[in-house]
Amino acid sequence: MDGGGSDGRGHHDEFRGVPRIPSPRPAADDLHPHAYRPPAPEPPTGDEHCPAPDTQAPAPDDADRAGTDTAGADRAGADAPKTADGGDRRSHRVLKSLLGAWALAACSAEETTAVEEHLGECAPCAEEALRLRDAVGLLHTDRDLDLDPLLRFRVLENCLGRRPARIPVPGWADPYDAETARLDALLRDIGDSDWHAPVRLKWFDGKTQVNRRTTVAGVIGHLMTVDGLVAGALGLDDPLGPHAPLPPTARTESFWNSADLPPTGAIREPWREQSHTLVRTVSFAGRGVADMTVPYGTFALPLRDALLDRAFECWIHADDIADAVDYPYAPPSGIHLNRMIDLAARLLPAALAERRRAGLAGPPQHLVAAGAPGRSLHLEVEGSGGGSWYIALDSPAAAGSPDRSIAQVALDGVEFCKLVAGHVSPEEAAVGQDGDREAVRDVLFAAAALSRL
Known part of the structure; x- marks a missing residue:
């Protein structure tokens, strides 16, 4: 930072000969108004001169005292010593305080030049400058900002697992x-x-x-x-x-x-x-x-x-x-799909009776009292959400019974829901059929009739 002494040694030799490494900025400097920006330059008096090339370099203790003297080399601008080529030569403390701004590319052109010249001479400041530059690099990473589509699900699942909602949604x-x-x-x-x-x-x-x-x-x-x-x-x-x-x-x-x-x-x-x-x-x-x-x-x-x-x-x-x-x-989760299929199965006897009244299904064969077991069709739904249901054929008030089952229909759960929604016609439904053909046909058409706009 200072020019070579009269003994012919450059600053690098002087630095290597001094074991002391400048300590970090004291905590009190964080609140000092001049810790990060030098004071405004004072008007030149006209009687200042550049130091002679053979000026003796100050001793380490003298340099420390000079760094704390507000009337000394800490002065920036017009009070700063000049280099041989007319550039600013600022004190170690001032240049060190500019490292953060330099890493963020926020220094003026003159400050940038002074800091970079200083980094070539001061190893501790050079190491700190590299650390600051790496830290700035972490703030500008080029990475994909799109969130994982499952992130919201995992966060909510974890939150509800640790602390269930105080007012839970009914099942x-x-x-x-x-x-x-x-x-x-x-x-x-x-x-x-x-x-x-x-x-x-x-x-x-x-x-x-x-x-x-x-x-x-x-x-x-x-x-x-x-x-x-x-x-x-x-x-x-x-x-x-x-x-x-x-x-x-x-x-x-x-x-x-x-x-x-x-x-x-x-x-x-x-x-x-x-x-x-x-x-x-x-x-x-x-x-x-x-x-x-x-x-x-x-x-x-x-x-x-x-x-x-x-x-x-x-x-x-x-x-x-x-x-x-x-x-x-x-499709919905298995447990929700099962409930939807169960609702359709419970509505099928009434839908079949309505079609029978409209002349679109065969007549009842064995009427029974309400709640008594009657002729039934075994509806077997496979896959996620599947199960077995017995559909009363002759009266919506009768109870489905495996003992009085006269036919069986087997199909996939999603396929059955598509049939109930009217998205698949009864003739196109991929089903396994066994038993009374008329009962199978009536139930499949009744399932499709559950659909509406």
């Missing part, structure tokens, strides 16, 4: 909570243009498969309006107003026809808020709420089954949306 509402969350994640990932992607909704009208063309946003509007039936039963606001029709198809048509413009991605937020409100309401409502009646116009379901029905439809239409936007989408 019978879990499928609806899970399926609306999965659909919301899908909607969060799609682009603005995907909301207008065409979606063809399919269902079975009792005799044949029919369909209706809409968009992704139109599907979310359909789900929101039918979920409004549950909201109304709980005393919440109905998205269609207090005088809206009850049948799901009529509600959907009313929503689509009343909109001034085709639905857009803005429909996601009201649907999402409504689903959260439903889950929150049933979680705080208490035990008796599960048996509340939710009217669907031509039929009614207890609230526990109504939310399960809404979970089933949410999954089916989420799968429709995923197909439209080319998005991978998996």
